[in-house]
Amino acid sequence: MAAESNCKRRRIVAEEDRISSLPDCVLSHILSFLPTKTSVATSILSNRWRHIWKHVSVLDFSDDFRDELLFEKVRRNNKLFEHFQNFSVFVNRVFSLRMPYPIEKMSLSCVKSLYNIELCTSSVDTWVRSVIGPHLKEFSLEIDPVQKYQFQPPIALFTCTNLVSLRQASKPFHLIGEKLSIYIDPRFAEEIRLPSLNYLKLHMSNVDIHTMNGFLDGCPILETLDTRLFSFNYNKLRVPSTLKRLKISSVGYGCSCLEMDLYSLGFDDLNTFSDVGNLQNVVKASLDVFRCSDGCYLAHKLVNFFNVLSGNKTSIFEYFNNKVATR
Template sequence: MARLSDLPDDLLVKILSYLPTKVAVSTSVLSKRWQFLWMWLPNLEYSNSNDYSSRDYPESATLREIFDRMRSTTLREFVDKNLPLHRAPVIESLRLDLRYRSIKPAVLKRWVEISVSRNVRELEVSYDSKSKNIFPGSFYTCASLVILKLGFVNLMDVPSTGSLCSLKTLKLQYLEYANQGSLQRLLSICPVLEELSVHFSGEGECVKEFTIIVPSLRSLSLLIPNCGNIGGYVIDAPSLTYFKLEDRYAKEHYAKITNVPNLREAYVDVVSFNVKGLIRSITSVKRLTICSQ
């Protein structure tokens, strides 16, 4: 039976890629050969949403010791030291779940910039940026980015001249939009976008009206809560095949769904006064589910 030490480095990195990042890092204490193997990982996940617990610890006393050292070293210090030195030529995915502790926006902005320089393909950021911009200018011209998931961040200073030319999946959850045009400008620089999900927060919402005009879009999910001040919206997506709308805003507002000739499946959960108009605008749909209050 082959021992781990007999396996080539690329296979060991493959094995490490199936482990959580924090566990993969802990293998660096095994030997000199293992010290930097984790730094070739193509997928990275850093989170401060919860602490290490007893169930995270392996049986080995040595590995428990490295976990203790990791706990005593702040996440910021660890990522600041290691992310610029990461050896993988391409970061396939980077997940930053940083909602519950104080990391300055300038620090996160630096991490995003590093990931862009490493041709990141999937980026997920959950962070309460408190009206601060966390995206460098290079982010909006990242040609490698295919999947982008953002939660709670402030979307501001979006350039109209940028180009996320490879972005196909965009998920925006409870963002703070700096102004009325932030969402529109972001969508306008995504020429091949196929999947879009937007969950509005409703609290302190700057977006009163919005228009989604994306010719390449195939799947769209919208959640509009029963708060805020939405005046209405327009959706124009000729390639759309799947549409999910949860419009719970009780006050009267307009909802125009136009130019969706390829729509095949729709799930509509809206207040009663919007139902008839919506149904008339999606006559091409083959499968329709309606929930109305």
């Protein structure tokens, strides 16, 4: 009787598991929407799922330190490097076991534990280089430093002809006056060529005007720009006329004002606030300003600027965590 019941239960489960009957290409596409750690975990479901994750062309790695409580626990126990080692073993194993299909999307988020700088640097550099190629369409790198350190992505990343979205972000050790952990060598500025890029997020360390303009000159069809600028390093930026969405976070001891027209946008002192040109292609613009000594004066100048944007679909000014719609 028990054997008959178990047999019946297995038949019901088999009938309900319709997803496993889907083609490999469909299953791998479904897994591409999951974090890689979760995708790999499906290999224990059954023999049918054992190798499906190896065909996924999307990689999403995170060392789980987005959980602040976990980070504090590991940090207090002086196990940051041990945690990075475990994370590194997992990532390396995924690269070694997956099928040799080109990577189309890659997201890497990790904490740099610098008890062994050479190992950490080598690991991240190897992972980034492993996905660079003509098939790469989206790339995201997020590093939250625990010590003063900078990682320099390989220049080959900035010459991927089919790259559509590029996100590079790192948190400052202290908001003002400290370096972030992702860095681009200014000497490579003129080598940047991203002809297909339409989304760019750059939250990196102390990029000078030459480097940033080199970056933007290499992105002729850019539509969205999200960047963090140190006001004492920036004067004017050049962006393509295709720009539609803009977000600037101004970080520094002084206050900055945004100047933007169809072909360029820039930063200058509030005392020299100038007229703004044609903004008809801009869909959304916002400006974050921190640590300003004269908030009322700043607000007055910025309201004048955002009034120029009144003909656009959406214009939002963010000031000390308050949002004021200009329309």
